Amino acid sequence: MEYLKKTEFTGCHQGMRYRLEQTQDPENPEGGKKLMVTVWPEPFNYFNTPEEKKKRAYFSFDEDGVVDAVGWMNDRLFEDKKIWEEAPSHWDTYQM
Template identity: 40%
Template structure:
């Protein structure tokens, strides 16, 4: 299980994207400016290995948008863990090759 301490703080995400992987699942957190929204959102995306974000087709990615603050970051980590648990066969199929 991934923990909040393993992620970059929200101040880092103001300028950079954060990516990582966990047992066949890749993830990315980034600041997102959405049309019609006054405040930025935290975009959190997961997808199966082996490819990076840009090389993976959009239909293989699952994403959510949260508040761009420390609470949103914490909820983002929880969401990544939920995705890992709920789609275990998807990640294991990739890690087995």
């Protein structure tokens, strides 16, 4: 949690890239912090990937929220398996 208070955490697994970061609660901007998780297909980083290719979810900004976020990412990994498997074959089709 201390790491996420300072910066975002990014990574990739089997064609799915992900990013966890602290953000304001979108439903209560003046309230507490939330953990925002974003997943998207390879090959590009967060900033160079079109928004329509990203999926997001929000969780509580605590240890339980991290556990829930990992569960959500695992669900995306298996439910959207075809997207992640096909990601490398689309590298040259992205428009920059």
